[in-house]
Amino acid sequence: MKRYTFKQYGMFLIAILITTIFLFPIYWMVTTSIKPLQDVFSSPPMIIPETIQFQAYIKNLVEDQSILVYLKNSFIIAIGTSIFTLLLGLPAAYAMARFKLKGSGVFLLILLVTQMLPGIMMAMPLFIMFSKFNLLNSFPALIIGNTTLALPFAILIMRPFFLSIPKGLEDAAVIDGCNRFSAFIRVVLPLTKPTVLTVGTFSFLFAWGDLIFALTLATDETVRPLTMGLTKFIGQYGTQWDGLMAVSTIAAAPIIIVFILLQKYIVSGITAGSEK
DSSP states (O other), X not given: OOOOOHHHHHHHHHHHHHHHHHHHHHHHHHHHHTSOHHHHTOSSOOSSOSSOOOHHHHIIIIIOTHHHHHHHHHHHHHHHHHHHHHHHHHHHHHHHHHSOOTTHHHHHHHHHHHHHSOTHHHHXXXXXXXXXXXXXXXXXXXXXXXXXXXXXXXXXXXHHHHHHSOHHHHHHHHHTTOOHHHHIIIIIHHHTHHHHHHHHHHHHHHHHTOOHHHHHHOOOTTTOOHHHHHGGGBOXXXXXXXXXXXXXXXXXXXXXXXXXXXXXXXXXXXXXXTTO
16 A cells, blocks of 8 residues: 655645635635525624525525526526637637648637736727627627637637647648648548637636626516626615525536536646647
């Protein structure tokens, strides 16, 4: 049996401590959603709930089903953003990896700078542009808005992966009768599964947690995502903490499930091509 050193045990304990600190807000969110309202404001705070109830979930999912509309909208916007980001990001990253384009270095610098810009700086120009094209209060407006934040990240992640794929594979496909496009579809694209899943997941995450574009580009409740639905629980005279935490738990569940199911591909997709 392998024997571990005191240093390794110490690192393991530190890792557990850090993980506990990061997971505690999620634990507090979930426990607050199942506490009676009087226990939420107990002093000292009740770490472990004495009474468990699901009234907040029943009220917001069964009695009042307006949250389900927000949830549906979030799925439409997040999935649409993922698909649109991949449709634009895959060919852009491939072109920057395979072709010697003039100004590609400057373009990469622009992408890096774009990642540093807050979303609020893009919201107003997009609002003006979409208002001229009558796209406000629509799913395409929110999908395009979120794509502006996800696309630079997608290109920066996928380009190194394309660089790590031997060009000889495409040359062999061309010799066998493929053109450049069919070689990309049949040979290169199947090899990009980890990166595609990584970019798709993060694009989904960006859109799922968006508030700026939802607040700026949509005033119609029929197209607003779940992040705007959460604001219903915050009023001028108080906050409905049990309902807010219950809906927040519902909002966090898809992201947690996606990362649990795809964590192997996400990690390998982020590190793929890093040696290039």
